[in-house]
Each structure stands twice: as C-alpha cells, then as structure tokens.
Amino acid sequence: MIYDIRHVTTYAYDSPVSFARCSLRLEPWSGNGQQLISHTVEIRPRPAERTIRRDFFGTHTESVLIEAAHRNLRIDSRSRVSVSRKQLDRAAPSPSWEDIREAAFESNSLGPMSPVGYVFASSLVPVDASVTAYAAVSFAPGSGIVAGAADLMRRIRSDFRYDPKATVISTPLREVFEKRHGVCQDFAHVMIAGLRGLGLPAAYVSGYLRTIPPPGQPRLQGADATHAWVSVWCGAAIGWTGFDPTNDLIVENDHIILAVGRDFSDVSPVDGIIVGSRKQKLGVAVDVLLVE
Incomplete structure (x- = not known):
C-alpha cells in the first residue's frame, strides 16, 4: 500500500516571537515493513538555518533556527510511504x-x-x-x-x-x-x-x-x-x-x-524553544490518503 501523508502544524502567538529553535521529527521511517518514497517540509517564516541528523534511535531529526520576528509559525510536512507488512496472528506460536x-x-x-x-x-x-x-x-x-x-x-x-x-x-x-x-x-x-x-x-x-x-x-x-x-x-x-x-x-x-x-x-514530532510569547495556540491537521 502507498500512502500520501500531509501533516500541518501551526502555532499562533499572542505577541511577536523574536527567536525560535525547533526540532522536527517528521520524516517517516524506512524499515520495519515500510519504505519512504519522498518527503518535504516547508516552514514559514523561512528559517535562517536548517541542519539534519539522525538521532541515536535512527530518527531523521531536523534542527530549525528562526530569527525573524513572527506571530505565526507553519510547518507543512508531506510524505509518500510504501507499507507492506506480513500479517501476524495473535495466537501464532512464539517463544515464551x-x-x-x-x-x-x-x-x-x-x-x-x-x-x-x-x-x-x-x-x-x-x-x-x-x-x-x-x-x-x-x-x-x-x-x-x-x-x-x-x-x-x-x-x-x-x-x-x-x-x-x-x-x-x-x-x-x-x-x-x-x-x-x-x-x-x-x-x-x-x-x-x-x-x-x-x-x-x-x-x-x-x-x-x-x-x-x-x-x-x-x-x-x-x-x-x-x-x-x-x-x-x-x-x-x-x-x-x-x-x-x-x-x-x-x-x-x-x-x-x-x-x-x-x-x-x-519522538515528539515538533518541539523546541521560543523567545517572546508566553501564550500560544497549537493546531495540527493530518491527512493519510491511500494512493489508488
């Protein structure tokens, strides 16, 4: 099965944020019955710096630095993934x-x-x-x-x-x-x-x-x-x-x-620190669509 996934995260702040550093874990795995076909992340406002690494657990982690003042942050992740796992019966024989x-x-x-x-x-x-x-x-x-x-x-x-x-x-x-x-x-x-x-x-x-x-x-x-x-x-x-x-x-x-x-x-998909606003409103919208 092939899926198209869109994961949109939005933050709205009561007052301008002058600095933000975020860690993004939004790229699906390759392995354990699935294969990543494509992945992109669009961030607004545009980051001053983006660096990518694999953490100890093998998760694709992107560090994002935003230095422009902003009251809204939008992170739009889009992925295509192929999934094929063998069905395991819950009563199947297994080691003790x-x-x-x-x-x-x-x-x-x-x-x-x-x-x-x-x-x-x-x-x-x-x-x-x-x-x-x-x-x-x-x-x-x-x-x-x-x-x-x-x-x-x-x-x-x-x-x-x-x-x-x-x-x-x-x-x-x-x-x-x-x-x-x-x-x-x-x-x-x-x-x-x-x-x-x-x-x-x-x-x-x-x-x-x-x-x-x-x-x-x-x-x-x-x-x-x-x-x-x-x-x-x-x-x-x-x-x-x-x-x-x-x-x-x-x-x-x-x-x-x-x-x-x-x-x-x-494994938090998005976390980090901001400077400037004590109150924020978080919005998350996810679509998982089977590609016919």
Whole structure:
C-alpha cells in the first residue's frame, strides 16, 4: 500500500516571537515493513538555518533556527510511504516470554534497536509495581510472547477509556493508570511500563493511522491525527512487532511509523524553544490518503 501523508502544524502567538529553535521529527521511517518514497517540509517564516541528523534511535531529526520576528509559525510536512507488512496472528506460536526476557538481557549489542535498550525505565515510563502486577496477568508461566502482549493490549483497550480531556503530556503514568482514562500516548506508556516491569523490551512508536469514514459519509480533510503504539521485541526470529492498545490491533498496513524511542519524549514530532510569547495556540491537521 502507498500512502500520501500531509501533516500541518501551526502555532499562533499572542505577541511577536523574536527567536525560535525547533526540532522536527517528521520524516517517516524506512524499515520495519515500510519504505519512504519522498518527503518535504516547508516552514514559514523561512528559517535562517536548517541542519539534519539522525538521532541515536535512527530518527531523521531536523534542527530549525528562526530569527525573524513572527506571530505565526507553519510547518507543512508531506510524505509518500510504501507499507507492506506480513500479517501476524495473535495466537501464532512464539517463544515464551521468559525466554525473551533472558535473551534481551543477554544481548551484547548496543545499537538503536537492540532489545536491551528498551527494558529499563525511562523519563516518562517509570517501572511501577501496580502496573507490573496488572501486566503479569497476561503472562502465565511458559506462555508465548505474542499471545501475552496481545492479551495485555486487549485488556488495556477494554479497561481504559479514551478521553482526550483527561490528560496532558505531563500527566504522570501512575495517575493515568489509576484513573483508567487517557489517549493513545497514555495507553502506550501504560503497556510499555507493564512489559518493562516484567523485563520485556518495549519501545514507543509515534506515527499515523489511516482512518476510514463511516459508510456513506465523506472523508473530512485534516481529520486524521498522529498516533502512538507499542513495539515489542519478540525474539530474533520474529523481531520487533507493533501492538496498538488504543484499538486492540496488531500493527499491519494501516499504521505508518514516524519515529521510535523509549517514550514520547524521544519522538515528539515538533518541539523546541521560543523567545517572546508566553501564550500560544497549537493546531495540527493530518491527512493519510491511500494512493489508488
């Protein structure tokens, strides 16, 4: 499947901003079942400086310096991506989760996708005893890693309520877990915390999910959104596999990977600093279109 993706981020400031430095993580991945075909980013006002690098996790990161005074900032990212992943049955045979745990800790690689880099707590995902106990229910002794992760994903989808007003980016994991309300970022963090508490490698994935309007209704422009899910290392033979606890889906061809990290703080599509305005209004519009 080939997708055209448009991701427009706008900031409106109450007073002029004299300086801005932003980090952009807006170029989709190549790898793990997808291939980037093209990518462009248009920024207004025009930056004085743009530099590109790959961060530790392999994410294409662009640093942007804006020195012209402005009250509006617009970042227009356009990408074309080919996605082709093999369907994985949640009941498919897989190594036991105990074997995966041992293999992860025995890994001698320190590369960006080494499982050992994703078994420890991170800044937004502490290891919490109550979350670990919640996750352990899905992992009976000797059970397969895929079946266990799929069951944990299903339970989160059933036990937690999607509520965009319940949390903000800084809401602590413990509060999300106790209230059982949140958004895709929160559900991904809860699942990752539970898996890491059991010693299992789990990464945070940001990206896009193609949405399909109800029958007979037109697709609304800009109605899609950025999304978040979990990637679990299922052993050398199966590799990293995506689990979407917001929708109880094993990731296939409707998910497009943007960035991978330990938690949201590693993969924020746009972040940075500004000088000049204390109040701002953020707007995000995303379109994920299947190319016929």
